[in-house]
Amino acid sequence: MRVTVLDDYQGVVPRLEATKELDGISVILHTLTERIADEDALIEALRETDCLVLIRERTQITARIVEALPRLRLIVQTGRLSGCIDLDACRRRNIEVRDGTGNPVAPAELAWALILGASRRLVPYAEHLAQGIWQRTRSQLEDEGLGRTLHGRTLGIWSLGKIGNRVAAIGRAFGMRVVVHGRASSRAAALEAGYEFIADRRQFLTQLDVLTLHLRLGPETKHMIGVADLMTMRPDALLVNTSRAELLAPGALLEALARGRPGAAALDVFEEEPDGASPYLNHPAILCTPHLGFVEQDTYEAYFGEAFTHVRRFAESLQPGGRTAT
Structure with a gap:
């Protein structure tokens, strides 16, 4: 299962302790460090993605993007859902959407x-x-x-x-x-x-x-x-x-x-x-300042710990006899 993280500006996600949540499951973790503003280019970059992990609301996931990615089965929002995902389009495609908790x-x-x-x-x-x-x-x-x-x-x-x-x-x-x-x-x-x-x-x-x-x-x-x-x-x-x-x-x-x-x-x-x-x-x-409110080590570890837990549970649910992801 290919997991793509969008907008990892500092390129730090692969080095987080939180990635240990993915140990023992068959996933390929791919991070994009540059923001892709053009929707066509973003769709092309995500063609092989099964699970998409968003860093807050840096990228809008529109209905057009959802409908153009046949392999996409799970979208995980770090932090709380905030309106950057077209949930109706996800429901039409039976794509699961998960979020995490906030950090004040x-x-x-x-x-x-x-x-x-x-x-x-x-x-x-x-x-x-x-x-x-x-x-x-x-x-x-x-x-x-x-x-x-x-x-x-x-x-x-x-x-x-x-x-x-x-x-x-x-x-x-x-x-x-x-x-x-x-x-x-x-x-x-x-x-x-x-x-x-x-x-x-x-x-x-x-x-x-x-x-x-x-x-x-x-x-x-x-x-x-x-x-x-x-x-x-x-x-x-x-x-x-x-x-x-x-x-x-x-x-x-x-x-x-x-x-x-x-x-x-x-x-x-x-x-x-x-x-x-x-x-x-x-x-x-x-x-x-360049939207740094949540951009620090402890918050990233918490956000991605939750996000990758969702990914692991989803991957396990796909295995024979696996439980439904929650």
Whole structure:
């Protein structure tokens, strides 16, 4: 059985301990390290694939792809299913689809890396130091400024789920005032944890020094944050988005920054990846990272441990007397 892993950008999957889950079964593990954006080229690359393993939602598996791969029998999503697989097409073909569990630790830690990096201007300081320029972040002195500490400032958590809870707890440890906005579940979680909950969006946004977004993407949240919302933020506030780029209306962040509110942003997600990052990369007020929220060793081991367990169980179910894969 041929198992193909898509979009292994760092080429690390074959070296993971998780691959031991495949020991003792007859599989050929094949990884593709370059993203194949062209659908025809992707179909051709997957012609001999029996089992497809996806790294989160890096590639959309459309009905056309599903229908063009007669050997495909199993698709495994690392992490939770997130809408990147045409499930109806899979059902028509009797292709099994499996997913895993989420991991809030890595994305919460990355959110804080962005908060700290942007607040203290670490990247431009490091870049200028590499050029032999000491304690400068801008080429022109009139554009220069200083970073800020976080103790005593206000951290806003939009949606207090598993990731938001971890981000909030770290903020509290830094001595920040933590305020929460979101639905009834966020209100209940905030009250249980002892955080202030603000139901009114405008009142919430006007108070913040740092805003982090942790909402799920769905029809009701897509493009829900517009220019008018961002313009209610303080001119020195920081927006951090490690959740989904589509939470913001197209162009809203760039327009709001051009108009002076908020003062800065840190982004780990973009609507079209990787090309969608381009408009933001050289903006002096935006810190960008290439969707690293889950990209670290422990999360990969957990994700692929689950994924390859699904593959092993499926392979065993095909053997004479094998049990149905679950």
